[in-house]
Amino acid sequence: MPFDGRLLSGVSVLAAVVEGGSFARAADALGITTSGVSRAVSRLEARIGARLLDRTTRSVSLTDEGRRFYEQVKPSLANIEDAATIASGSTNVVRGRLRVNIDPVVSQLILPGRLGKFLDLYPDLSLDCVTREQIGDLVADGIDVAVRFGDLPDSSLIVRKLVDLQVITVAAPSYLKRRGRPRTPSDLAAGHACIDYRDPITRQPFDWEFHKGRKIQTVKTKSRLLLGDASTMLTECLAGTGIAQVFTVVAKDHIKSGKLIELFPDWADERFPLNAYYPSRHHPAAKVRAFVDYIVKAVR
Known part of the structure; x- marks a missing residue:
């Protein structure tokens, strides 16, 4: 034909x-x-x-x-674009349009104020960011790379771990003044107000775990507030609504300013992986590698 x-x-x-x-x-x-x-x-x-x-x-x-x-x-259009990129020698040149699927936590709490600096580094690049809880179909959506927390169940996508992020437990001084400071993780089960965060995959609250070396303690907390928005959770924690578990990279500036207090520094060995997912086994284009490397620098 x-x-x-x-x-x-x-x-x-x-x-x-x-x-x-x-x-x-x-x-x-x-x-x-x-x-x-x-x-x-x-x-x-x-x-x-x-x-x-x-x-x-x-x-x-x-x-x-x-x-x-x-x-x-x-998918065929994407393959044609990949072939044209390789033929033009652009595998080592950061240019074109980059479409990224970003986890809401990264989008709301880690990247704000940094995307402009990334674009300044690459004047020939345009960036299209999609933020949502579910990763969706990267091929059908024309996504070049997705940045998500944790491992995806039954995924055929290519995964690269970017960094392990530390999880810490924090509260605002106003909360501790009102409710008292818990001395151990098990104290959270005795009437403290905790802010639960919804797992976007299971739709259930994340378990409250505390790691000290190889020792792991799971605490059954009492929560009247379940949120699926990381920015709202941080805002409520800062307002003194309750105790929250967050990534150090998100809370460190607030801890330094005294707006948040880390509660259990001896139980802060939990790490959660941040991964990049690709829809193709082909070597990632330069624009994808540049963005992924920038994310790693931002979270570190």
Whole structure:
């Protein structure tokens, strides 16, 4: 069957519409007119024999047929882009568009104020960050790399551990003045208000563990507040609502300023891995390596 260049061109335009969310943004990205984008999509729909997009005056969305078609062709587009990158020698050049899936804790508490500095290092790079609890389908979503905590169950993605982050237990001076300071982890079970954090995978609260070398103590805490937002948890802890377990990298500035107090420094050997996940076994492009290295520096 002869190669149909118009079909590939139409698919590329469709991808630009899906990623941009509108015909206008797709036109800007491709350097053509909005009417040119519309004609290309219409020709593709006629070629396939199915309506791929639902169009309104305010939005554009994939139809069911369009979603199935796009999910099938997206990996091929990524492979073509990888081949073009390699052919142009860009495996060692940080440029292009980088789409990243970021864990909310990293996005809310570690990266704020740092993304601009990253972009300053690489003027030819643009960054598209997606923040959500679930990692989703990296291939279908066009994600280059995902940065998540812990190991994913039954994942076929390629994983690289970036760093192990220390977990500590903290409280605000106002809470300790009101409720008293617990001397040991087991004291938390005796009436202290603890702020639970929801595991995004199991949807259940994380267990409260305390590590001292190889010794692990699990404490059944009493909590009336369960949160799935790390920023809110830190804010409530700072406000004196209760005791929380957080990463040292998140709390260290607040501890230094006296806004938070670490409660059990002798029981602070718990570590939690921060991983990078890739949808392909191919050697990561320079833009991916640059971002991952920047994350490691930020959390350290």
